[in-house]
Amino acid sequence: EPEVTQTPSHQVTQMGQEVILRCVPISNHLYFYWYRQILGQKVEFLVSFYNNEISEKSEIFDDQFSVERPDGSNFTLKIRSTKLEDSAMYFCASRLVHERIDNEQFFGPGTRLTVL
């Protein structure tokens, strides 16, 4: 069964460093998402991406964040200068269809980012 994959599973970085989190969505899916979950808290939407551009972003997704689909398979989230509060689990998700009535999102296993 096709699945969303994410690498690395755990990333440790120093405050102020840049990190790139990688995702490979399901191959024929059209919409891509990043969410984050601070430990013990709820899952929060960061950004959605469709047709090679951001379609929506939350207040969390400030200038320190960027997303890219550098090729036909990868979808990346870059944090330019990490802060302690960026420590969280980051989930990538993808969705096949455009119609809103059936938009099951498939989530990857997550990348745990620890900023020291």
Added chain:
Amino acid sequence: SQQGEEDPQALSIQEGENATMNCSYKTSINNLQWYRQNSGRGLVHLILIRSNEREKHSGRLRVTLDTSKKSSSLLITASRAADTASYFCATDARDNYGQNFVFGPGTRLSVLP
């Protein structure tokens, strides 16, 4: 306004009992989905219920949706210790072009053997 608020926040039951978790939301939705998350792990999709559906079953799971009350419930019957996890509802707002999900804070279910 917040979408997808679950209650209770934590639920502890004995193996074999049924577990019911509730979710309330504020805006009109296209569908509502329930996810499960084992501690520190990824999100596993359990079930999707469309806005024009009232009830859906999948194995030991039963989900109801009441759009007039803007609420949903997830029932796990004959619970097992392996059902111990956090359960989240997620909604998409009807006028949300990007169609991202809004997750509630989750219900932490503990099933005791």
